[in-house]
Amino acid sequence: MPDYVAELSRLYRLQADISDDRYLRSHSRNSAVIRRQVSIFERCQHALKGAQTVLDWGCRQAADACMVRMLLGDEVEIHGCDVDPLEYRSFFDFSGLKYSQLSHPYRLPYEDNCFDTVIGSGVLEHVPIDSESLKELYRIIQPQGCFVMTHLPNRYSYTEWLNRRLGNPHHIRLYSLAEALHMFIHHGFRPTAFGYHQMVPSLSSPAGGYSTFR
Numbered sequence: 001m002p003d004y005v006a007e008l009s010r011l012y013r014l015q016a017d018i019s020d021d022r023y024l025r026s027h028s029r030n031s032a033v034i035r036r037q038v039s040i041f042e043r044c045q046h047a048l049k050g051a052q053t054v055l056d057w058g059c060r061q062a063a064d065a066c067m068v069r070m071l072l073g074d075e076v077e078i079h080g081c082d083v084d085p086l087e088y089r090s091f092f093d094f095s096g097l098k099y100s101q102l103s104h105p106y107r108l109p110y111e112d113n114c115f116d117t118v119i120g121s122g123v124l125e126h127v128p129i130d131s132e133s134l135k136e137l138y139r140i141i142q143p144q145g146c147f148v149m150t151h152l153p154n155r156y157s158y159t160e161w162l163n164r165r166l167g168n169p170h171h172i173r174l175y176s177l178a179e180a181l182h183m184f185i186h187h188g189f190r191p192t193a194f195g196y197h198q199m200v201p202s203l204s205s206p207a208g209g210y211s212t213f214r
Contacts, residue, residue, distance in 0.1 A: 002067070002070035002071060004037075004038040004041065004042070004067050004070060005031070005034055005035055005038050007066065007070060007094075008034050008037065008038065008063055008066065008067070009028075009031070009034055011063075011066060011090045011091050011094055012024060012027075012028035012034070014090035015061070015088055015089070015090040015091060016028075018089055018090060021086075021088075023060065023061075024061060024088070027061075027063075037063055037064075038067070039197075040121075040150045040151065040197050041064060041067045041150075043197065044148045044150060044193075045067075045071055047117070047146050047148050047192075047193075048068060048071060048072065048117055048146075048148070050116075051068075051072060051076055051116050051117040051146075052075070052076060052077065052116055053076070053077045053079075053114065053115045053116050053117070054068050054072075054076055054077070054078050054079070054115065054116075054117045054118070054119065055078075055079045055080070055081070055110070055115045055117070055118045055119070055140070056068070056078065056079070056080040056081075056095075056097070056119050056121075057080075057081060057108075057118050057119065057120045057123055057137065058081070058082050058120060058121070058122075058123030058126070058127075059080035059081065059082050059097070059099075060082055060084070060088070061088040061091045062080050062088065062091045062092060062095050062097050062099075063091065063121075064119050064121050065078050065080055065091070065095035065097050065119075066091055066094050066095045068095070068119070069094065069095045069096060074096075077098075078095055078096060078097050078098065079097065079098045079099075079100065079110075079115070080092075080095075080097045080098070080099050080100070081099070081100045081101070081102050081108065081109070082099075082101070082102060083101065083102050083103075084101065085101055087099065105127070105128040105129060105132070106127060106128065106129055106132040106133045106135075106136055107136060108136045108137075108139075108140055110140045111140070112139055112140065113139075113140070113141070113142045113143065113145075114140055114142075115140055115141055115142065115145060116141075116142050116144075116145040116146070117141075117145060117146050117147075117148065118137055118140070118141055118145070118146075118147045118148070119147075119148045119150075120137075120147070120148070120149045120150070121149075121150045121151050122150070122151035122152075123149075124149060124152060125152060125153050125171050125172075125173045125174070125175070126171075126173075130173070130183070131183075131187065134183070134184070134187040134189075135187060138187055138188045138189065146192075147189060149184075150197070151197075152175055152180055153171040153173075153174050153175065154174065154175070154176070154177075154196070155174040155175055155176040155179070156176065157174070160174060177194065177195075177196070180194075181194060
């Protein structure tokens with residue numbers, strides 16, 4: 001098995017030498033944060049087996065894309081998209097990511113049915129219109145493809161509640177597991193695995209969960 005923690009830690013250090021980025025500092029300032037990234041990926045990596053075309057939707061630094069590359073090797077074609085013009089060169093080079101900057105609130109610059117797997121890690125809660133984004137994702141995923149969604153903020157998260165009370169940064173849009181399942185089914189996806197992931201904070205952000213859909 002790839003040593004995801006060691007490789008991501010190395011990439012974060014390399015990127016820090018290239019540019020000082022506040023977002024990356026908050027996501028790599030302790031090993032617990034990186035282990036959280038890895039642990040949720042490992043729980044979902046079975047859904048990636050056999051994938052040939054993968055999109056890291058809302059990829060930011062594309063840590064998931066790097067783990068996809070480690071898992072699947074050189075044959076898989078990996079794309080990534082986000083709203084930022086920034087390029088995280090150490091991560092993008094390692095993953096071989098083909099990056100597209102998004103300019104529309106929900107439209108994606110890809111043909112119908114062009115990906116067999118899409119990963120979305122901590123993205124859906126930030127998009128302007130989640131239902132329209134789900135329609136777009138359904139459009140670009142192949143009929144027998146898979147969407148892996150992780151780190152969806154829980155409506156009943158005590159860290160979310162505490163951050164709101166303290167005036168700290170928090171997610172505006174929250175979901176219960178039942179609400180999320182209903183939303184995905186309503187937009188054409190068929191849930192195949194779902195559940196909760198993290199119950200104790202890793203000194204970075206509220207707990208998240210995972211789901212995979214076909």
